[in-house]
Amino acid sequence: MRQSRFVRNIWLGIENLLLHKLRSFLTMLGVVFGVGSVVAMLSVGEGASKEALEQIRKLGSNNIIITSVKSADDEAASTTHSHMSIYGLTYEDQLRVEETFNTIRETAPVKLIRKEARLGERSMELRVVGTTPQWFDLVQRPIIAGRVLNEADNQEQSPVAVLTEFGARKILATKNTIGQSLRIGGDYFEIVGIIKSESGEAGNIQIPDQQVDVYISLQLAKKYFGDVFYKQTSGTRTLEMVELHQIIVQVDDTDHVESTAAGLEKMLSKFHKKKDYIVSVPLALLRQAEATKRTFNIVLGSIAGISLLVGGIGIMNIMLASVTERTREIGIRRAIGAQRKQIITQFLIETVVLSTIGGLVGVGIGVLIPVLITAVSGMPTVITLTSILLPLIISAGIGILFGLYPAARAAKVDPIIALRHE
Amino acid sequence: MIEQSETHSSEDMVRLEDAHKIYQMGTEQVNALAGVTVSFKRGSFWAIMGPSGSGKSTMMNILGCLDRLSKGRYFLEGDDVSTLNDNSLSELRLRRLGFIFQSFNLIQQLSVQRNIELPLYYLGWEADKSAKRAKELAEQVGLESRLNHKPTELSGGQMQRVAIARALANDPNIIFADEPTGNLDSTTGEQILQMLIDLNRLGKTIIMVTHEPYIAKHAQYQLHMKDGLIDRIDGGGDETK
Ligand SMILES: Nc1ncnc2c1ncn2[C@@H]1O[C@H](COP(=O)(O)OP(=O)(O)OP(=O)(O)O)[C@@H](O)[C@H]1O
Numbered sequence: 061m062r063q064s065r066f067v068r069n070i071w072l073g074i075e076n077l078l079l080h081k082l083r084s085f086l087t088m089l090g091v092v093f094g095v096g097s098v099v100a101m102l103s104v105g106e107g108a109s110k111e112a113l114e115q116i117r118k119l120g121s122n123n124i125i126i127t128s129v130k131s132a133d134d135e136a137a138s139t140t141h142s143h144m145s146i147y148g149l150t151y152e153d154q155l156r157v158e159e160t161f162n163t164i165r166e167t168a169p170v171k172l173i174r175k176e177a178r179l180g181e182r183s184m185e186l187r188v189v190g191t192t193p194q195w196f197d198l199v200q201r202p203i204i205a206g207r208v209l210n211e212a213d214n215q216e217q218s219p220v221a222v223l224t225e226f227g228a229r230k231i232l233a234t235k236n237t238i239g240q241s242l243r244i245g246g247d248y249f250e251i252v253g254i255i256k257s258e259s260g261e262a263g264n265i266q267i268p269d270q271q272v273d274v275y276i277s278l279q280l281a282k283k284y285f286g287d288v289f290y291k292q293t294s295g296t297r298t299l300e301m302v303e304l305h306q307i308i309v310q311v312d313d314t315d316h317v318e319s320t321a322a323g324l325e326k327m328l329s330k331f332h333k334k335k336d337y338i339v340s341v342p343l344a345l346l347r348q349a350e351a352t353k354r355t356f357n358i359v360l361g362s363i364a365g366i367s368l369l370v371g372g373i374g375i376m377n378i379m380l381a382s383v384t385e386r387t388r389e390i391g392i393r394r395a396i397g398a399q400r401k402q403i404i405t406q407f408l409i410e411t412v413v414l415s416t417i418g419g420l421v422g423v424g425i426g427v428l429i430p431v432l433i434t435a436v437s438g439m440p441t442v443i444t445l446t447s448i449l450l451p452l453i454i455s456a457g458i459g460i461l462f463g464l465y466p467a468a469r470a471a472k473v474d475p476i477i478a479l480r481h482e
Numbered sequence: 483m484i485e486q487s488e489t490h491s492s493e494d495m496v497r498l499e500d501a502h503k504i505y506q507m508g509t510e511q512v513n514a515l516a517g518v519t520v521s522f523k524r525g526s527f528w529a530i531m532g533p534s535g536s537g538k539s540t541m542m543n544i545l546g547c548l549d550r551l552s553k554g555r556y557f558l559e560g561d562d563v564s565t566l567n568d569n570s571l572s573e574l575r576l577r578r579l580g581f582i583f584q585s586f587n588l589i590q591q592l593s594v595q596r597n598i599e600l601p602l603y604y605l606g607w608e609a610d611k612s613a614k615r616a617k618e619l620a621e622q623v624g625l626e627s628r629l630n631h632k633p634t635e636l637s638g639g640q641m642q643r644v645a646i647a648r649a650l651a652n653d654p655n656i657i658f659a660d661e662p663t664g665n666l667d668s669t670t671g672e673q674i675l676q677m678l679i680d681l682n683r684l685g686k687t688i689i690m691v692t693h694e695p696y697i698a699k700h701a702q703y704q705l706h707m708k709d710g711l712i713d714r715i716d717g718g719g720d721e722t723k
């Protein structure tokens with residue numbers, strides 16, 4: 061019965077508010093916009109952090125990626141003279157990296173080669189990566205079919221190949237193609253598996269497997285294809301010699317990632333005369349994304365907070381006016397036998413109903429805004445249950461907070477004076 | 483906090499003993515009630531008269547538990563209510579007293595039915611039960627066809643009848659009426675008076691303030707006040723002190 065009395069009180073509150081539709085509507089506008097902006101803000105912030113986390117997951121949060129680059133002066137030289145440029149990471153670098161740091165758990169080398177490949181009738185240029193089985197530990201991707209490279213392949217230098225999803229699509233390989241021969245350049249490899257691959261960029265770091273069609277063992281890549289490549293740049297063919305295009309390093313603990321990256325920079329600079337490598341830290345991106353999100357949340361949070369405050373003050377203002385206007389009604393209710401606390405309840409229910417309905421409308425608007433943002437700017441947004449419930453609870457809380465003072469004023473009305481009041 | 487007075491008689495509906503109400507007006511004190519002792523017997527019908535400012539409304543507010551005495555004691559059906567707090571006084575008004583005012587004091591925004599139901603709402607009655615009771619009361623005052631009207635759509639006499647129905651909702655033993663006919667023409671006023679007479683016949687104690695002798699003469703007793711004191715009491719079989 062208490063329950064139904066509560067519901068009845070709410071209905072009476074709504075009825076009373078409906079007596080002044082326009083006023084009630086204007087009163088709740090502040091809360092509508094306040095809550096709307098909170099919901100929108102939370103979903104934008106949530107979207108940004110989810111995207112950042114997703115990128116870090118693809119890159120590996122404990123990984124450091126060292127990439128070979130042509131140093132700037134080399135780049136300038138190659139456009140004028142036709143000569144062979146030698147740059148980048150070496151096989152020796154990988155060994156040194158692995159031996160020097162005890163915070164490093166594993167490393168995986170990447171040697172990237174573009175080769176014409178053929179499977180059955182189908183012939184395509186594929187991006188071939190020579191690596192070791194460690195790669196598959198460091199860049200964890202689900203296996204679609206078959207298996208990945210293992211230690212035995214490495215030691216026996218077995219001519220086996222693992223296709224990525226991209227590669228399989230290009231060369232028209234399927235589950236049924238496993239076991240068949242793939243010709244890469246002039247050599248034959250047995251297809252042993254297909255794995256999922258990720259694409260995308262996080263900051264200036266590329267997802268390591270986004271440019272890969274097929275994996276083979278580094279030993280074989282070295283043996284069959286060597287270290288010298290022709291590179292086609294704006295019509296001129298240049299010769300380049302690169303031993304390793306990338307070294308992926310996995311650190312044992314997230315706390316050691318940044319110090320290890322600094323150590324790597326220092327060590328590599330000793331052995332490389334030119335800066336022909338870049339050390340990138342996915343974790344730094346996460347930090348950056350978090351910092352951005354924090355700033356974002358503070359700025360938007362204070363805007364939303366201010367608008368909620370303004371909304372609350374608006375409600376209080378109108379409710380105070382309403383108490384004055386309804387002095388006589390309050391007096392009548394008190395004369396008939398209503399207790400002070402019942403008057404307080406009546407006014408509190410009205411403000412809470414106002415602010416909660418305002419909150420609901422605000423949530424509606426707040427859900428639309430992120431959808432529009434995503435549609436217009438492509439910025440990811442995520443609407444979570446918390447981002448809806450939290451503002452609703454806050455708006456009800458605002459109703460209580462800003463309703464208390466007017467309600468207390470209402471309860472103080474002296475029935476005798478109120479009844480004399482015209 | 484219920485005490486029995488030595489002078490209390492079980493026949494007394496309400497009794498005031500040396501009742502004082504003092505208002506502080508700046509440095510001056512106004513003795514709105516200057517030591518009134520009076521008993522109103524169960525089932526009696528009183529007209530309170532006297533010049534403006536003589537303390538009639540002040541006494542009614544005290545008797546109706548809307549206000550508290552500055553000094554003295556007030557017994558309601560034998561219970562000393564002079565020291566009760568605000569909540570307990572509200573409770574008394576809600577459960578045991580009925581009020582009728584000169585200016586009707588209906589809530590403008592609520593329908594006739596809602597106005598009559600108001601005490602029942604605070605008494606915690608369920609919606610359908612109180613709706614039924616409101617209809618019965620409206621019938622009793624001849625307004626069953628006006629249940630869904632707003633007070634502004636009614637005549638003065640009709641509004642006062644709604645107020646009577648509302649005062650009867652909690653089935654009180656006593657009804658206080660402060661100039662109930664003051665805002666009505668004489669014909670309508672007499673109709674309202676007739677309703678009060680009928681209620682008195684049903685056993686309810688009625689205490690009514692009025693300026694009109696032709697209204698007052700229908701009451702069993704006429705109590706005349708002057709300067710916060712009882713000037714004289716006419717009618718009845720005397721022995722009212
Ligand atoms: N709240 C108050 N503050 C100060 N003085 C008051 C207050 N209420 C009443 N009084 C004074 O108390 C005295 C009695 O007032 P009361 O209202 O009881 O008179 P009344 O007999 O009802 O007069 P009327 O016939 O005009 O209604 C008056 O002098 C009045 O000015």
Ligand SMILES: [Mg+2]
Binds near residue numbers: 538539540
């Ligand atoms: Mg008066």
